[in-house]
Amino acid sequence: MGRGRVQLKRIENKISRQVTFSKRRTGLLKKAHEISVLCDAHVALIVFSSRGKLFEYSTHSRYHSSSSTSISLTLVSIQFHGVISIPYVNGVWF
Template sequence: MGRGRVELKRIENKINRQVTFSKRRSGLLKKAREISVLCDAEVALILFSTKGKLFHYSSDTCMERILERYERYSYAERQLAANDQQPKICEENWALEHAKLKARIEVLQRNQRHFMGEDLDGLTLKELQHLEHQLDSALKHIRSRKDKALQEQNNILAKKIKEREKAMVNEGGAQLEQQNHNMDDSSLLLPQTSLQSFNIIGSVSLF
């Protein structure tokens, strides 16, 4: 005889419930991988245990892309349904926008925790490699911006130094020209002793 239909309800025994969860979770993840490989389907599976532990599978290296695609499709479907209920369209649009923003915030918060090295236990090898690639790209971008800023500061300082050197050269040239001019004027004047000698010689000649 075949086994009778089992009524689906919450398993009261905590140990049995945990064992069943572990078995069904493994089977669910296996089925998700199989359908993604066999049927070339995009699959995203998210599962939280009663203790809040995350288990997930994604056929894409980045689950966010699948989630964003799901959000677009579900939003379009709900938008069509909202058009059939014109009096509530504004309220539904706000609710949909709120749901989209809330989902986006959760994705960003999860990514932030990953970037901080937190909640990495549930990530696959491909997801860890993708995370490492993102961190490397971000560091290269930061270094590039920092080097560019330093180069701009160096250019400004070099320009100021050249302007200062040019001003000093112009100032020195002006001083040298003034000194030469003073020397030319002084050469036209006879020394005081020469004038006295000239007067004495003139006086003797008169006698």
């Protein structure tokens, strides 16, 4: 028997919300790594905390080398809610 479903609603307590974010972020980064290894997939993941701090993961060193403080600061200033699709053609992310 597995775990029950978690009710999806905002956690009102700031400390509990931060702890949950930290734990789930770690799990999400692990899953991104797992899918890249198991499926030989290129994975790029960007997560912003409620404070605007950027967390990123990618499977290809090219993404790490292009990541810089100036890019991170630009990304942090963007507020986005929803799903974004980024095309991947011939080994290049657009």
